[in-house]
Amino acid sequence: MTILCEPAARAGQLSPALGGDVQIAGTLADARRMLAADPVESLVVVGAAIDLNEALAFAEAMRVERPAIGVVLLREVLDVVVLTQALRAGVREVVARDDLSSLADACARSRALSAQVTGVPQPRTDERRHGQVITVFAAKGGCGKTTLAVNLAAVLAAGGERSVCLVDLDLAFGDVGICLRAEPARTIVHGLGMLGHVDATGASSLLTACRPGLSALLAPVEPGDAERIPASLVTELLEVLPTMFDFVVVDTPSAFSEHVLAAMDASHHHVLLTTPDVPALKNLRVTLDMLDLLSYAHDIRSVVLNRSDAKVGLTMDDIDRVVRSDIRAHVPSSRDVPISVNKGNPIVLDLPKHPVSEAISRFAREHVLAEPVVAAKTSKRWFR
Numbered sequence: 001m002t003i004l005c006e007p008a009a010r011a012g013q014l015s016p017a018l019g020g021d022v023q024i025a026g027t028l029a030d031a032r033r034m035l036a037a038d039p040v041e042s043l044v045v046v047g048a049a050i051d052l053n054e055a056l057a058f059a060e061a062m063r064v065e066r067p068a069i070g071v072v073l074l075r076e077v078l079d080v081v082v083l084t085q086a087l088r089a090g091v092r093e094v095v096a097r098d099d100l101s102s103l104a105d106a107c108a109r110s111r112a113l114s115a116q117v118t119g120v121p122q123p124r125t126d127e128r129r130h131g132q133v134i135t136v137f138a139a140k141g142g143c144g145k146t147t148l149a150v151n152l153a154a155v156l157a158a159g160g161e162r163s164v165c166l167v168d169l170d171l172a173f174g175d176v177g178i179c180l181r182a183e184p185a186r187t188i189v190h191g192l193g194m195l196g197h198v199d200a201t202g203a204s205s206l207l208t209a210c211r212p213g214l215s216a217l218l219a220p221v222e223p224g225d226a227e228r229i230p231a232s233l234v235t236e237l238l239e240v241l242p243t244m245f246d247f248v249v250v251d252t253p254s255a256f257s258e259h260v261l262a263a264m265d266a267s268h269h270h271v272l273l274t275t276p277d278v279p280a281l282k283n284l285r286v287t288l289d290m291l292d293l294l295s296y297a298h299d300i301r302s303v304v305l306n307r308s309d310a311k312v313g314l315t316m317d318d319i320d321r322v323v324r325s326d327i328r329a330h331v332p333s334s335r336d337v338p339i340s341v342n343k344g345n346p347i348v349l350d351l352p353k354h355p356v357s358e359a360i361s362r363f364a365r366e367h368v369l370a371e372p373v374v375a376a377k378t379s380k381r382w383f384r
């Protein structure tokens with residue numbers, strides 16, 4: 001999709017040169033509103049009828065606020081002054097008003113640059129594509145669910161080969177936005193109006209672009225909004241998001257809520273966290289027994305031990321006796337973890353060689369990327 005800012009009469013002539021779907025904005029203020037509703041838009045063509053100073057101010061603002069967006073400017077006359085000003089403001093290309101073939105080329109170059117250089121992911125919508133859903137859960141609070149979910153999502157997206165969406169299902173107290181320093185302009189609460197008919201376009205309008213390849217569906221920010229989200233919205237979103245992303249990583253609250261069960265139902269992989277202390281281990285045991293009771297497959301499960309090196313009087317034998325299954329990752333304890341949270345930069349990106357980053361990267365490599373995808377349950381047991 002491209003936004004063309006130009007009075008409607010002339011827009012019709014230009015649209016075919018832009019390729020694909022085009023949204024027409026009468027003014028730059030309209031273009032801004034359209035952009036706010038579409039976090040993955042990558043191209044705005046500003047027509048010759050729009051005032052030059054307004055166009056330059058818009059390009060300058062985009063350069064800071066949405067660097068993945070390319071601004072292509074059309075002008076009646078191309079002179080050195082306009083070209084210099086445009087370049088300074090961050091306009092990608094200036095094209096003569098009637099030169100439709102140069103416009104088509106400029107748009108193609110800008111799109112390629114957005115995808116390859118500035119890299120904000122363009123979620124592809126493909127009904128046949130089926131990304132993996134990974135739910136990170138622990139029944140005890142503070143075990144490191146958000147830390148693992150954020151870092152797992154970041155490491156899967158790193159390098160730009162895969163697209164990843166991180167979903168914050170801790171609806172009341174979600175802090176994914178803070179961990180990634182992402183502005184929660186749109187959150188899951190804006191999806192309420194789409195209930196019953198969530199599609200890829202609607203879902204993508206709820207997302208916040210966080211890093212190249214990484215988008216997030218953030219938790220509500222207003223008190224009371226969490227209670228307004230029905231589990232069926234989670235089910236719908238987790239049906240659509242895997243058609244848009246290679247991986248959907250779900251962070252959860254520390255309770256077996258109906259929303260968490262909706263996510264478990266939609267998941268190809270359950271990542272269950274514990275720390276080496278008796279209450280967390282007891283809660284992990286209860287969780288494993290509960291998942292068995294609900295007949296979730298064992299082979300989609302990974303147990304991860306966070307703060308694995310904490311000296312708290314329990315041996316690995318003590319831990320194994322409670323867990324009774326393979327522990328697939330041991331993530332050490334380090335003060336660099338909260339430091340990375342305070343910086344708003346996941347430790348796997350900030351310090352990729354750090355032992356915590358290496359443990360999470362190894363887990364992603366060996367147990368997420370290397371293992372064949374098991375189909376998620378097709379019959380949703382809980383919520384429709």
Ligand SMILES: Nc1ncnc2c1ncn2[C@@H]1O[C@H](COP(=O)(O)OP(=O)(O)OP(=O)(O)O)[C@@H](O)[C@H]1O
Binds near residue numbers: 141337339
């Ligand atoms: N391996 C680690 N080493 C040091 N600190 C850690 C580690 N993992 C998590 N933490 C810190 O522990 C605290 C709790 O972590 P986190 O928020 O990820 O847990 P949570 O399970 O999501 O908690 P909640 O149940 O409140 O959502 C945070 O301050 C985090 O920085």
Ligand SMILES: [Mg+2]
Binds near residue numbers: 170
């Ligand atoms: Mg959390």
